[in-house]
Amino acid sequence: MLYLTKDPDSRKLRQGDQLLFFGQIDPPRNKGNPEEFDYASYLLHQGISGTAFAYSGNWKQTAHDFSRSLKQIALDYRSHLLKNIKEMGFFGDDYAVLSALVLGYQNDLSEEIRESYSISGASHVLSLSGLHIGFLYVLLEFLLSFANRNKRMIVFRQILIVLILWSFAFVTGLLPPVVRSVIMFSLIALSRLRNNRPVTLNTLAVAALFMLIYNPFYLYDISFQLSFLAVAGIVIIQPRLYQLIKTENRLLKYAWGVMSVSIAAQLSTTPILLYYFSRFSTHFLLTNIIVVPLVSGIMYLAIFTILLGFFPVIQSYFALLLKLSIRLLNGTVVFVEHLPFSSIDNIHVNKCETATLYLILLFGGCYLYTRKRKMLLGVLTGFFILILFQVEEKQRLQNIHSIVFYNNRNCPAIHLIESRETSYLFSAEKDSIQQKLSYTAGRFWKKIKLKPPQTLPSSYSASGIWRRDDLLSFGGKTICMVKDHSWNNKTADTPLPLDYLYICKGYRGKLAWLTPLFEIRKVVIDSSVSDYYREAFKKECTSLGIEFISLSEKGAYQIIL
Known part of the structure; x- marks a missing residue:
């Protein structure tokens, strides 16, 4: 990772430029301040083993790689689409949120909007991953539902869905979370060629295996951990949770379906969210009931709006509707953020406590499925160990003078x-x-x-x-x-x-x-x-x-x- 002084020359650089520089290359190293983020390990897990700084005059461009990698070509296409979004009249938070939802571009998100989404429990919608690819997959299944007459049509439909999913991943710059999600939904699509009820937990495991074979360091990526844990929670916990409340009312059935998915995903990700962010969003259920349908609508509307580029007049009307939808989404998030007790902050857990929380979840899930008392004993033991960790931590921080x-x-x-x-x-x-x-x-x-x-x-x-x-x-x-x-x-x-x-x-x-x-x-x-x-x-x-x-x-x- 090379840092350059901001000047007219450095601002002209673009992807593919090759540089010759003079500077000292150092291995990533933390500053050693108490409770600081482990930035050195983060860089190493991103494949960065050295950092350097080059002042103005201490570097020059020697060549440009015109062949460009697939990643660079994908990022260029994403830049082109981002430019198109601005040309449709999106600016400020409207542009930042739309870019994050549709193309996974988060650089323009302000700290205020990030904090609002975090406190309300909706920060996951700003990270383009499984939720968004799931919306696209459902849309494609619906649009191509007519191709279900014979085996050849079914094969054509599923292959076309896979190609469109990978095309979408390409225009988002082949972001790792998007690639992971596309791999998983591609496996789901292909599994439908043999069985219309795929084993999604096995599909999830195969997707994780492929990603880790390609890059083992993905295991340390926060978005990798959150996305797979959330889907695993939905696959394992949600079906049993959904059966707890039975109703014939369609509206209530839909509402409980959304709530059960949200609860399952929240349960499976809460320990690791506490470890990384020390925050629990108390109104996550309210947020997801409103935000998830809104995000799905915005995703579909955004895709149609971008595709209408050849019809500027019609596109402008869709762009106006899209802008109003995004403002409704942002307004909802800000409203939930300002509700009383919207989040509990400063909940600090270490690695051992995080592992203990997952053991409690594991034993609790096994108890729900088997009703064996020894599983309940495992839950109680886990809570006892957690209390011991907390007592030890409190004693360690007792003397702060x-x-x-x-x-x-x-x-x-x-x-x-x-x-x-x-x-x-x-x-x-x-x-x-x-x-x-x-x-x-x-x-x-x-x-x-x-x-x-x-x-x-x-x-x-x-x-x-x-x-x-x-x-x-x-x-x-x-x-x-x-x-x-x-x-x-x-x-x-x-x-x-x-x-x-x-x-x-x-x-x-x-x-x-x-x-x-x-x-x-x-x-x-x-x-x-x-x-x-x-x-x-x-x-x-x-x-x-x-x-x-x-x-x-x-x-x-x-x-x-």
């Missing part, structure tokens, strides 16, 4: 945590400190249920904490932040004992210049310090016999008080 040096090269900062209600940020920056640190430390703050920290002014004194400019005392520890040369040419009768000397970007002197002023016990080298000066400070610490830690190499440094 600490000092944290974060690994954030754009905002050198020290976090002084007194309690969950009170904490302070001591930073070399002056503005937007909390905002700059929210990505680095936000997950950690939520995990320990910490209220937003205060920014320490340059002069501050209270119980247990004291600051004067770059000197700080907290929890019995004395810290000095060195970010410039303001300590040069200063003298002291007696060196001030320092527990930590915090060196940040801006200081280009020597540690020996500071030893007459401070009695240094440990040096903390911030990640904002350049590679050259970091190595120089490390060598000098070694020669002076002073302990040191480099945040860019070791990650965040936390001191429990």
Whole structure:
């Protein structure tokens, strides 16, 4: 993965360009901040084993691969369709949501719309996958239902459905979730050549097998896990769940069918959703009853609207109807988002707890099918293990009174945590400190249920904490932040004992210049310090016999008080 400086030359690059660049290639590495997302593993699972940055002037285009891969050709077709959608008059959230629903293009989705769909429990509709391919498959089965007179017509119909499904996957850029879903529905279509009631669980397993043979790293992909777990839940849980309530009323039967599918999918995906996103959407049933039919209608309407490109006048009327449908969808999602108790946040579960939740589901499902008491005992045992995990985690997070040096090269900062209600940020920056640190430390703050920290002014004194400019005392520890040369040419009768000397970007002197002023016990080298000066400070610490830690190499440094 190569990062380039934004300039006129880099903006001209297109898919297929070959570059020659000068820069250091490093393996993916996490910053080591507490509770941070494992970005290094994520990149490796995406097939990226090295990252680099090239400044302007340090790279040039050497050639262009005109042969282009199938993936590149598919992405070009998708770009063309995205342009057509804009030409039909779709902009802003209307364009972003339609692009995500029909073509799987999510780059233009705003944070506000993503959050609304997430809280309401409808975020799955923004990810083009099994739900959307299922709608297309049902539509094709309906449109081609006339081809059911003899064996040859049936074969022709199913092969045509498979070809159309793969054509749709192609114009979406061959996105992995779409390819997975198309493989599964292709197998369902082909299985109908022998039996009109395919074994969908076996079909699902074969689709997963083919995908993992092609790329074993798909196993670590969130959308792969969610899509297969959701379908597995629908196949295994939904039939038994649907039989619990029997009614002859068609409307109630349809409503319960949608609800049972939604409950089954939610049950099978909730543990892994909690693990990744720490959120449970309480109104998911209400959302899906309204949103799923709306999305199906939008999918069908969008396909017909795009196909009417040769009739601009008629297309404009369909485009207007499509725009109103999308606004109704967005309005529904926002309405559910603002309902009381729309989501429960900050539910943190680790891998062991996630596995335990799935064991509870497994034993619970077996109990529903077999009614054996030992299965119920397995459910109770699972809950007991879950409680033990939670007690252990609560004890681990009991003592949060600490000092944290974060690994954030754009905002050198020290976090002084007194309690969950009170904490302070001591930073070399002056503005937007909390905002700059929210990505680095936000997950950690939520995990320990910490209220937003205060920014320490340059002069501050209270119980247990004291600051004067770059000197700080907290929890019995004395810290000095060195970010410039303001300590040069200063003298002291007696060196001030320092527990930590915090060196940040801006200081280009020597540690020996500071030893007459401070009695240094440990040096903390911030990640904002350049590679050259970091190595120089490390060598000098070694020669002076002073302990040191480099945040860019070791990650965040936390001191429990």
